[in-house]
Amino acid sequence: MNKTFFWMPEQASNFAESLDRGLAIYFTLAAIVLLGVSFFIIYFTAKYMRKSPGQLAQAQITHNTKLEIIWAVIPFIIFMGLFAWGLKGYINMRVAPNDAIPINVVAQKWSWTFNYPQGASEPELVLPLGKSVKLIMTSRDVIHSFYIPAFRVKQDVLPNRYTTLWFTPTKIGTFHLFCAEYCGTQHSGMIRSVKVVEESEYMAWVVEKANSTAGMSPEEIGKTLYTKKGCNACHTVDGNAGIGPTWKGTFGTQREFAAGAPAAIDENYVRESITDPLAKVVKGFAGAMPSYKGQLTDAEIDGIIAYIKSIK
Ligand code: CUA
Numbered sequence: 001m002n003k004t005f006f007w008m009p010e011q012a013s014n015f016a017e018s019l020d021r022g023l024a025i026y027f028t029l030a031a032i033v034l035l036g037v038s039f040f041i042i043y044f045t046a047k048y049m050r051k052s053p054g055q056l057a058q059a060q061i062t063h064n065t066k067l068e069i070i071w072a073v074i075p076f077i078i079f080m081g082l083f084a085w086g087l088k089g090y091i092n093m094r095v096a097p098n099d100a101i102p103i104n105v106v107a108q109k110w111s112w113t114f115n116y117p118q119g120a121s122e123p124e125l126v127l128p129l130g131k132s133v134k135l136i137m138t139s140r141d142v143i144h145s146f147y148i149p150a151f152r153v154k155q156d157v158l159p160n161r162y163t164t165l166w167f168t169p170t171k172i173g174t175f176h177l178f179c180a181e182y183c184g185t186q187h188s189g190m191i192r193s194v195k196v197v198e199e200s201e202y203m204a205w206v207v208e209k210a211n212s213t214a215g216m217s218p219e220e221i222g223k224t225l226y227t228k229k230g231c232n233a234c235h236t237v238d239g240n241a242g243i244g245p246t247w248k249g250t251f252g253t254q255r256e257f258a259a260g261a262p263a264a265i266d267e268n269y270v271r272e273s274i275t276d277p278l279a280k281v282v283k284g285f286a287g288a289m290p291s292y293k294g295q296l297t298d299a300e301i302d303g304i305i306a307y308i309k310s311i312k
Contacts, residue, residue, distance in 0.1 A: 096166035111230025120209035145181035222307025
């Protein structure tokens with residue numbers, strides 16, 4: 001069976017079908033109860049309406065033991081059944097199979113980084129079809145939430161601890177990944193694509209990415225990091241101001257800061273702005289950048305400096 005319930009997105013993971021079926025059953029039960037209760041409210045209102053101004057209330061019925069037991073016991077059995085079924089599904093979703101591929105996920109304002117077991121560290125989530133995947137997730141700053149509607153999985157991503165999620169992609173294609181917890185100005189910009197491909201294609205991709213910076217010039221490394229590390233969420237390279245100043249034509253220019261004396265944009269300034277972004281905030285900007293201290297190697301920082309220099 002592969003019937004999506006009403007307005008639900010397409011089903012692309014091992015959990016999708018059973019979760020949709022659960023929703024359909026709950027929805028149907030709730031609809032039946034709503035219709036039944038509504039019917040009797042209207043029916044009894046009409047039936048027991050006072051017919052004339054002088055009419056007294058009819059004989060008072062206080063209770064009916066048999067009826068009360070029936071309407072208590074039947075829902076109890078239904079709810080316990082739903083509870084047991086839900087608990088089984090919950091445990092299944094929480095406990096990943098032992099052979100699941102572990103992928104580390106780092107969320108930060110406002111990007112995702114996926115660290116694959118082969119060593120690749122990418123802003124893109126690419127997954128092999130039919131293989132279980134376990135995501136081990138943490139945040140560098142505030143609470144984010146990892147959400148792929150087509151997979152029916154959602155999990156908060158917290159600073160200073162790890163949360164996990166597992167699933168098996170069951171469909172080739174590209175799906176949306178959202179951040180589902182408001183995390184600041186560019187929260188809506190944390191939307192990404194999840195690509196599900198054949199296993200052989202996944203292996204080729206992940207190995208290629210693991211060796212991707214070999215033989216690159218510093219400028220090329222910087223250009224790669226610009227999107228990979230999410231610099232592009234705030235800094236443009238076309239001259240337009242974003243959340244932060246553009247990188248185009250800035251190197252070597254004189255800048256005024258929110259506090260302190262003006263200074264030229266040089267290697268030291270770029271390096272300081274990466275590791276300690278709030279030290280010199282360019283005038284007119286809010287100073288929203290998180291520190292990248294410890295997340296970039298010296299070679300990578302040199303690469304970013306070389307890239308900024310190259311954008312005239
Ligand atoms: Cu990250 Cu919203």
